[in-house]
Amino acid sequence: MEKTLLSILLLTPVIGFLINGIRFRSKNIKVAGSIGTGAALISFICSVALFFKVKAAPDHMVLVKFFDWINIGSLNIAAEFLVDPISSIMILIITGVGTLIHLFSIGYMDHDERPAKYFSYLNFFLFNMLVLVLASSLPLMFVGWEGVGLCSYLLIGFWFTDKEKAAAGMKAFITNRIGDAGFLLGMFMLFYTFGTLSFGELNEMMPAIPEIGWAGPVTLACLFLFIGATGKSAQIPLYVWLPDAMAGPTPVSALIHAATMVTAGIYMIVRMSPVFMVAPNVMMVIATIGGLTAVLAAAVGLTQWDIKKVLAYSTVSQLGYMFLAVGTGAFIPGFFHLMTHAFFKALMFLGAGSIIHAMHHEQDMRKMGGLKKKMPITYWTFMFGWLAIIGMPPFAGFFSKDEILWLAWASPLGSKWLWALGMIGAAMTAFYMTRLMCLVFWGEETRSDHKVKESGLTMTFPLMVLGFLSATAGFLGIPHVISAVLPGHPPNILGDWLGHTVVHLDIHGSAITEWLLMGWSVTVAGASALLAYYCYIKKITFVDKFTEQFKPLHQLVEKKYLVDELYQAKIITPLIGVSKILWSDIDVSFVDKCTHLLSRFAVSCGKGFRSFQNGNMQTYAFYMLLGSAVTLFYIMTGMGK
């Protein structure tokens, strides 16, 4: 039964991919979209069924083995899939949000030339993402890991006739390859040390005592795996591809670059939490990188005018939060934030998509404004997303973000510095998101020539569902201090569920501190949002003055810290230089010449042999007889030796 469900779950997207892939020239978006969305929906239904199966299973685990994949010496890798509390939530998010985004795409891509191709890629992405999260071993996860990378590349460059968009796809792919190299090295390291790559065995084999220093095998392996995670999940120093990835269609940004694929790094760390716990130094690195990314990306978000760029930097920043969480040992809150973020960020991206669609592909927020009345559904759902991300109680983001901040403060692996980073990030988040709301929805209408109107139901329905989830998903993970004062003491559903498999730290902090911190963070966020409101609606000149005062700093941030330029100058250009030398001096003038010599030799040999082939039958007969005579003579004289 589980096997059947899992097969359907995995295979329907593949079938959708194949059908749409074969008829990729078709321009009928209704058919293509129905096939794609239908496949995603069937997968979602299977996910729900599997979730209940896992819930009913005694050890909350379903392990399904399909076949032996690689069997070489001591390396045994099976095509085996693991549905446990973590992956069951992940597949629900992937297929659930995935279905909504497929549906949304039917509306969004209605003028596109190649909808069948688009939906086939989207389905293939779903399949790879499912393989990634369901894999029971690192190599199988790597299959999905690479697969989603491929789909991401294909979809970012979907409008590849635009050179810039094709380049963005390339950038994403290459940056990810750097991370993948780290992932592979980590995998080799683990196999070398422990002789296995299956998650279950690895998690069990971990030594009880954490490693000290930097040279331990687990520490190195975790460090390499984390490099892989920074590539896929867009963290410093490999985050540069994600803002450019906004070149893809907006629903793709929502699905791949906000809700699912980019969280793969966090998922991997949560999945291997016992392993990472053995390497406290790496945990520190993760938390620090996460905190820094959260702040620096949020700062860039303050200065951008392109609505998708703001959301992209916001995603980078929120992913930073998740890494901050897992780095401080708060695996469950990190995962919780992954889930809530999937809802509200997908919502906001789709909302942005709805706006961009209505504005005829205008993405500059300065040219929007006053859309509140024209697009009421988009506005109200977006509002929920906004409240969730700035952490207003009782919206989803409040619970997950406060849990992260609290653990950054109180966890034995955390520190006040990390908490401070998180706080600054939260304040900035509230500011730039409110700025977005002001510019897009609340401000005056800047253009009236467009007949902007609300999108159709295929686009607004997903928005409403996601809006509902953004408002309510937080109740799945009510923190202990809050539930203690609520009537009936509602349990932390998600925490209890994940606690079956994920490492769980005991925190000994006082409830009063927690309440105080919670109040403080809500106040800061609220104040920051209010400031933004006054700056952009009431037109107080604070922002202008501020930027005037710190002009160099502002420009540095607005230019995204010149990281792209830095990489270009310090890494890419020298690399290309070296490659050119290798190409012209080594390859062309040496290797090629050698091979050409060889091939010329082979061809001339062939010519020599063919000259025997003169078409004359008598000659052929002569060859035959000569050959037989020589052979016979040679063998008979050699007889008995």
Next chain:
Amino acid sequence: MNIQLEPSSITFVTPAIALFFFSLVPLFMKVFRGNKEPSSFSVLIYSFLGLIVAAGLSVIFPAESSLVFSGALVFDGLSIWSNFLIILATGFSIVYAREHLETCHRQFSEIVFLMMNAAVGMMIVAWSNDLIITFIGIEIMSLCLYILIALSDEEKLSKEAAFKYFVLGSLGSAIFLFGIAFIYGGSGTTQFSLLKSASFELVSTSPVFLSGIVMTLLGLCFKAGVFPFHSWVPDVYQGSPTPLTTFMSTGVKVVTFVVFLRFFATGFLMPESSETLLNVMQVLAVITMLIGNLCALGQKSFKRMLAYSSLSHTGYVLVGIISMGLGGGYAVGASGVLFYSFGYLLMTLGTFGVASLYESRVGQEIYIEDLKGLGRKNPWVAISLSLLLLSLAGIPPTVGFFGKLFIFSAAIQNGLIWLAVWGVINSVISVYYYLKPIVHMFFSEDECMLSSGRSKQLTEFSVGLMATLVLLVGFMSSSFYEFVTKSVGQLF
């Protein structure tokens, strides 16, 4: 020698009988209609009925390995497998012949009759346990083929090819027959199963017997196109109508491999008994591969390139056959060769199918250059051809790769490491000319001038089917190989 004919023996040979009777049907139809050619479609249907019945009978009857007709024929796993391969080769060749310009016209029913009887000859060769019966089978098969090639509508090249094939074939047969006589003189028997006990001893003591073995081998080398008897292959393959080239390079080759297997299974090739013989066989295998591959390199004609490539594949199979003769586990070596033969059959049927597909004039020659731009004109055929060529080059995960893998690993297991190394070197050389058509098809801006001329849906379908099978069998190679090994069992 007392001759007894138990009626149960008849059941074993029913596939050949069925083929023969069904081959008569179109011929009789033509006679009764006053020498008017029946519709080619009905001829096709009758021949397919015959093939299907023959396949069915091969499945039903032989339950276990046995010698029948006083040890003249043997029925073991290898015989049954050969039946299927022969039926496959014949069936698809007939399909190509029906849609090919040079074979489909006024004499199609005769052509089908001859092809099916050639298949009967092939079956006899594959079943035979006696060198004399093998000889008879080979002659039935070859005589049909000589006439078949000459029957082509093309006036010049095919007649020349038929004549060359006939004269040189007779020479080969003479050597073969001469060898049989020597073997009988040396050992007093021509049956494989009886030779098995005697040959090991005799090879090192009796010069008459050894020269008999060598000459028989050389005669077989002619049929398979092994150096120095390869010179007829390119000319005849090129001159014959493509469907018949397909038939020759699949059916004839495969049964020759089977005879090689049976002959080598008599165990004369032990290193202790005759090292020079082993050395000579190895050298022949390597030179055959090299000649095939090197000559194919600069080849401009697509069909001639494939002809040379089939030479090199004979060389690879010879590696497997030698390692089987050398090793004790006959069944393992045999199943490797059989697996390769099956893969080779699929690839050859597919690639020659493409050549047959695009020959739209009598005597038209397809050049590799002509394939330029086919990727845009007919992407499905182009993709199929690419898959088939990649498989011929031995690129994973196609069946060609696994076939080579099994054969070369068998060689290494038997200590023939250098032979395996030569095999791999040759595969590398071959990649060049196999990839060239692919490059032309997909990376050229030129407009493709090829056209199939008339409707050739069945041919096109067959090409696609072969490409699919090449991939599918490749994916399931290990389980399929196990299946082959199990069903072949011990050679009788």
